[in-house]
Amino acid sequence: xxxxxxxxxxxxxxxxxxxxxxxxxxxxxxxxxxxxxxxxxxxxxxxxxxxxxxxxxxxxxxxxxxxxxxxxxxxxxxxxxxxxxxxxxxxxxxxxxxxxxxxxxxxxxxxxxxxxxxxxxxxxxxxxxxxxxxxxxxxxxxxxxxxxxxxxxxxxxxxxxxxxxxxxxxxxxxxxxxxxxxxxxxxxxxxxxxxxxxxxxxxxxxxxxxxxxxxxxxxxxxxxxxxxxxxxxxxxxxxxxxxxxxxxxxxxxxxxxxxxxxxxx
Amino acid sequence: xxxxxxxxxxxxxxxxxxxxxxxxxxxxxxxxxxxxxxxxxxxxxxxxxxxxxxxxxxxxxxxxxxxxxxxxxxxxxxxxxxxxxxxxxxxxxxxxxxxxxxxxxxxxxxxxxxxxxxxxxxxxxxxxxxxxxxxxxxxxxxxxxxxxxxxxxxxxxxxxxxxxxxxxxxxxxxxxxxxxxxxxxxxxxxxxxxxxxxxxxxxxxxxxxxxxxxxxxxxxxxxxxxxxxxxxxxxxxxxxxxxxxxxxxxxxxxxxxxxxxxxxxxxxxxxxxxxxxxxx
Numbered sequence: 001x002x003x004x005x006x007x008x009x010x011x012x013x014x015x016x017x018x019x020x021x022x023x024x025x026x027x028x029x030x031x032x033x034x035x036x037x038x039x040x041x042x043x044x045x046x047x048x049x050x051x052x053x054x055x056x057x058x059x060x061x062x063x064x065x066x067x068x069x070x071x072x073x074x075x076x077x078x079x080x081x082x083x084x085x086x087x088x089x090x091x092x093x094x095x096x097x098x099x100x101x102x103x104x105x106x107x108x109x110x111x112x113x114x115x116x117x118x119x120x121x122x123x124x125x126x127x128x129x130x131x132x133x134x135x136x137x138x139x140x141x142x143x144x145x146x147x148x149x150x151x152x153x154x155x156x157x158x159x160x161x162x163x164x165x166x167x168x169x170x171x172x173x174x175x176x177x178x179x180x181x182x183x184x185x186x187x188x189x190x191x192x193x194x195x196x197x198x199x200x201x202x203x204x205x206x207x208x209x210x211x212x213x214x215x216x217x218x219x220x221x222x223x224x225x226x227x228x229x230x231x232x233x234x235x236x237x238x239x240x241x242x243x244x245x246x247x248x249x250x251x252x253x254x255x256x257x258x259x260x261x262x263x264x265x
Numbered sequence: 266x267x268x269x270x271x272x273x274x275x276x277x278x279x280x281x282x283x284x285x286x287x288x289x290x291x292x293x294x295x296x297x298x299x300x301x302x303x304x305x306x307x308x309x310x311x312x313x314x315x316x317x318x319x320x321x322x323x324x325x326x327x328x329x330x331x332x333x334x335x336x337x338x339x340x341x342x343x344x345x346x347x348x349x350x351x352x353x354x355x356x357x358x359x360x361x362x363x364x365x366x367x368x369x370x371x372x373x374x375x376x377x378x379x380x381x382x383x384x385x386x387x388x389x390x391x392x393x394x395x396x397x398x399x400x401x402x403x404x405x406x407x408x409x410x411x412x413x414x415x416x417x418x419x420x421x422x423x424x425x426x427x428x429x430x431x432x433x434x435x436x437x438x439x440x441x442x443x444x445x446x447x448x449x450x451x452x453x454x455x456x457x458x459x460x461x462x463x464x465x466x467x468x469x470x471x472x473x474x475x476x477x478x479x480x481x482x483x484x485x486x487x488x489x490x491x492x493x494x495x496x497x498x499x500x501x502x503x504x505x506x507x508x509x510x511x512x513x514x515x516x517x518x519x520x521x522x523x524x525x526x527x528x529x530x531x532x533x534x535x536x537x538x539x540x541x542x543x544x545x
Contacts, residue, residue: 004283206274
């Protein structure tokens with residue numbers, strides 16, 4: 001079953017790119033974080049401007065009064081809040097490679113329809129249409145139901161897509177022990193590793209990368225199961241020497257990378 | 266197709282919710298029927314309540330089955346878990362008991378703390394505390410409230426997936442063991458789980474708002490009309506059941522994906538060689 005929508009895009013250079021769309025969950029997550037930050041910024045501005053306004057009004061009155069100075073101040077405060085709201089998204093997306101702090105946390109980014117990075121023009125349009133999308137839930141309806149590319153009104157007008165940001169960093173380290181290195185040498189010498197498929201190798205690497213996060217009992221039984229299955233695939237009735245499942249899997253991992261047999265295939 | 270090729274593996278918070286919603290959307294009819302049945306059973310005391318819990322577990326099992334690439338029909342899934350009927354009820358009672366004892370324990374601590382503070386204040390003499398004291402009291406009260414909310418959030422997160430092992434394991438799991446499972450899996454992840462719950466709630470917000478508006482609006486428009494008032498009462502009852510029937514499958518999908526994610530992270534559920542025996 002396909003859980004995430006994909007889009008293929010042609011860049012202006014006719015390179016075909018495939019993106020995974022962000023999905024409603026990550027977008028809602030990013031939005032709540034961004035709204036939290038905006039809320040904090042607005043509160044700070046309101047507190048500061050209230051303190052400032054009180055003094056300003058006193059000053060104006062001392063100077064002889066100027067009619068409706070309070071009204072002007074309220075208008076100014078409202079405009080400032082609006083600028084914070086629109087500017088937060090417009091500026092941060094344009095300068096942060098399509099990512100606000102919320103989007104960075106949720107690992108998503110905005111791009112143009114053709115895959116190019118967004119500029120201030122697109123991000124401002126997206127930002128100006130936010131009230132419609134967010135307070136009337138139009139964005140939710142478009143993302144979940146109406147638009148196959150998960151575009152809310154702002155995305156439709158600005159010609160943008162929100163996609164999952166590629167994970168640039170490597171995951172955990174594989175962490176090969178000395179025993180693993182010895183095992184690799186012994187295994188490569190005596191065994192044909194070619195029956196292992198790249199998928200199997202990927203599973204072994206996943207285990208080695210993530211084993212430190214696993215619950216001890218689960219780790220033990222998973223390592224044993226994987227080792228037994230690898231042994232069966234390789235028809236390895238007897239191991240070169242006694243080793244723990246972890247050491248065996250490390251050996252296979254290292255050996256598979258250096259083994260010339262399967263690399264020729 | 267190899268079985269591991271399309272397993273999702275650990276997901277980030279947003280993707281748990283997206284995957285849950287995607288499962289919910291693509292199985293909408295099937296899950297809705299099961300949720301509807303559960304709400305019929307709730308009218309029957311005790312036995313019906315167990316059925317109610319079992320049907321929810323059933324939806325969770327079916328959603329989980331899709332995540333591990335072993336989809337089942339409703340009747341297959343039901344046949345597999347039918348004899349665990351009482352485990353589901355016992356597990357949900359257990360979760361309720363643990364949660365409420367945290368709540369009660371908190372209140373006891375609060376009362377004792379309040380008494381101690383009160384005695385201290387009284388020993389200061391009749392002068393009272395003045396404004397500083399009042400502010401301190403308000404601050405303390407706010408802190409206590411925040412602590413209460415946080416601890417309830419935390420305990421709910423730790424027990425969030427309790428019923429899942431009862432629903433998905435191939436053998437029977439005692440409710441206490443299931444609770445322990447949830448506890449182990451959510452170690453240091455309670456607030457991550459509750460962030461998932463928060464985002465999921467945000468996603469259901471438009472729907473619940475619409476339903477609430479549907480319930481409240483007539484009463485607002487025609488404030489004093491006795492026949493209408495009865496109608497509204499009945500209508501709002503029906504609508505809230507409708508809301509339950511629609512949202513229960515969604516929450517069970519979220520629960521299933523959360524459980525899948527936790528087990529991938531903590532047990533490597535998604536790590537398998539080709540065609541190896543499936544997890545369970």
